[in-house]
Amino acid sequence: MTTPLTFYTHPMSRGRVARWMLEETGLPYDTVLLEYGTTMKAPDYRAINPMGKVPAIQHGDTVVTENAAILLYLADLVPEKKLAPPVGTPARGPYYRWIAFMAPLEAMLTAKSAGALAKPEQAGYGSEADVLATLEGALKGRDHLAGDHFTAADLFVAASIGFYLQFKMLEPRPEFVRFAELHARRPAAQRANAIDDEAAAKLQPAG
Structure with a gap:
């Protein structure tokens, strides 16, 4: 996949669900960490998600918000991973x-x-x-x-x-x-948690 994929999140949010899914896909992605009440509500991010909340992903010109939608979208990007049953099957x-x-x-x-x-x-x-x-x-x-x-x-x-x-x-x-x-x-769940745990630790105030 050559289209850039960007993930907007906060490590102590429901963005952890989307992070886990991203790790399951194996797709390369960039992460933008946002802060509650500041960057999450700033005009730049509201242009992506007017709700001013995370998670969100941007895939080229496509923006997807809400965990359920993000999971469905990502699963269809990697059919070889079998994260979604084939269309038309009972599952x-x-x-x-x-x-x-x-x-x-x-x-x-x-x-x-x-x-x-x-x-x-x-x-x-x-x-x-x-x-x-x-x-x-x-x-x-x-x-x-x-x-x-x-x-x-x-x-x-x-x-x-x-x-x-x-x-x-x-x-x-x-x-x-x-x-x-x-x-x-x-393994993907554990990798995702480790990434978010490390990011959360860095956000903690010194002392």
Whole structure:
């Protein structure tokens, strides 16, 4: 790939998910580290992402924001890596499904942490019990959500679960812990974490 790929992030953000995906692709990329409240909200970056948040990637003239979209986009750049099931195969359905499922999961957990859970009949995520039971059922006895090998769906679900477990927003059901820990052991995940951990350490004020 000759088109330049630039990754905009902060090491203590959900940009860690996109970083993991970038490492899985093996594609060369440049990283631009942004600071909350300053460079992340500056006009130069808002020209790329008007939301003033990370992550974002720029691939030539194409800008992609939101982790789900970034993962889908990157997976299609490297079909040889098999990070997405081939179009038209049965595994493509659950691949889309479980990547998209992280949106209602996040909405429910965010509402709960803010003490603002809506009534099930009024919320797009339905009930907390249904959301968690659905996710748990999808993971039970399975290492992969879309086909028989690792895809971006496994990455996104494992990374999201790991994030919510870390911040105690998600109850540590055995299947949640198992799935997150299984995929966190992948070499690309460990490389990505090491890169972001090093960057985060450099951002810490002296002393």
